[in-house]
Amino acid sequence: xxxxxxxxxxxxxxxxxxxxxxxxxxxxxxxxxxxxxxxxxxxxxxxxxxxxxxxxxxxxxxxxxxxxxxxxxxxxxxxxxxxxxxxxxxxxxxxxxxxxxxxxxxxxxxxxxxxxxxxxxxxxxxxxxxxxxxxxxxxxxxxxxxxxxxxxxxxxxxxxxxxxxxxxxxxxxxxxxxxxxxxxxxxxxxxxxxxxxxxxxxxxxxxxxxxxxxxxxxxxxxxxxxxxxxxxxxxxxxxxxxxxxxxxxxxxxxxxxxxxxxxxxxxxxxxxxxxxxxxxxxxxxxxxxxxxxxxxxxxxxxxxxxxxxxxxxxxxxxxxxxxxxxxxxxxxxxx
Numbered sequence: 001x002x003x004x005x006x007x008x009x010x011x012x013x014x015x016x017x018x019x020x021x022x023x024x025x026x027x028x029x030x031x032x033x034x035x036x037x038x039x040x041x042x043x044x045x046x047x048x049x050x051x052x053x054x055x056x057x058x059x060x061x062x063x064x065x066x067x068x069x070x071x072x073x074x075x076x077x078x079x080x081x082x083x084x085x086x087x088x089x090x091x092x093x094x095x096x097x098x099x100x101x102x103x104x105x106x107x108x109x110x111x112x113x114x115x116x117x118x119x120x121x122x123x124x125x126x127x128x129x130x131x132x133x134x135x136x137x138x139x140x141x142x143x144x145x146x147x148x149x150x151x152x153x154x155x156x157x158x159x160x161x162x163x164x165x166x167x168x169x170x171x172x173x174x175x176x177x178x179x180x181x182x183x184x185x186x187x188x189x190x191x192x193x194x195x196x197x198x199x200x201x202x203x204x205x206x207x208x209x210x211x212x213x214x215x216x217x218x219x220x221x222x223x224x225x226x227x228x229x230x231x232x233x234x235x236x237x238x239x240x241x242x243x244x245x246x247x248x249x250x251x252x253x254x255x256x257x258x259x260x261x262x263x264x265x266x267x268x269x270x271x272x273x274x275x276x277x278x279x280x281x282x283x284x285x286x287x288x289x290x291x292x293x294x295x296x297x298x299x300x301x302x303x304x305x306x307x308x309x310x311x312x313x314x315x316x317x318x319x320x321x322x323x324x325x326x327x328x329x330x331x332x333x334x335x
Contacts, residue, residue: 015223126155
């Protein structure tokens with residue numbers, strides 16, 4: 001198969017490329033990435049000999065069109081997105097430019113290209129809004145979109161554009177909405193690598209005041225396998241939820257990381273909440289499990305331990321990234 005993987009130097013995208021190369025060594029994989037602050041070439045170093053890397057913006061329709069034609073691309077997997085909620089509150093326009101207009105530019109190139117068999121778009125649980133902490137339900141694929149933050153709204157806008165291009169122009173799309181991912185190669189602004197890299201330096205772990213807010217967690221390797229299953233057997237035009245049902249609060253994550261590293265819990269520092277901090281997300285992934293036979297394979301406690309160990313063992317990867325983060329958690333909301 002000949003694939004264009006956008007955002008392939010980011011966290012989920014780079015892990016997907018690693019997994020795809022391992023499972024399908026005969027594939028032709030072209031990575032398109034804008035290499036913003038969170039894009040890292042080092043994340044692809046181990047598979048560099050097996051892929052082509054192109055620096056560019058998904059919104060550059062002419063560039064994308066030329067790549068699709070030159071490489072005779074059959075499948076696009078779109079991971080490219082600005083994804084940090086805190087940064088979205090400070091600079092929302094950047095998120096709508098990349099996540100909505102960028103996706104539209106990519107779709108424009110896709111609809112002009114002969115030979116495309118799938119445009120797979122990677123979305124998030126956050127487009128649905130949030131749930132009460134004690135609510136006994138999960139989001140289904142039929143739930144309405146009620147995004148509460150600029151990031152969530154920008155991803156919702158992208159999803160709507162993808163569906164519109166399918167219905168209007170016949171672009172052969174599928175969409176997956178995923179739970180919170182964790183694993184190696186995640187930029188250290190996100191909560192798990194943030195906590196790990198700060199604890200390793202004996203620095204405070206900034207925990208929002210709403211410390212009981214919960215997220216559903218999935219190992220990035222399981223997410224990659226789910227996407228491949230959708231590419232193999234998913235129905236064009238359909239949306240599939242990718243989740244585990246495993247929830248942890250921010251406080252549970254912090255204490256687990258500290259315990260795994262043998263660090264004192266006194267490193268936890270409660271900081272002011274960011275605006276519109278969603279309480280809880282959890283997805284009903286029954287459709288993916290029953291219709292396509294996918295199941296998660298990485299138990300959360302084992303996955304978290306292996307993730308923490310990866311950061312312990314790879315300071316050469318994350319230390320150079322520490323100065324890139326545009327938001328200092330806990331500082332932006334003090335004023």
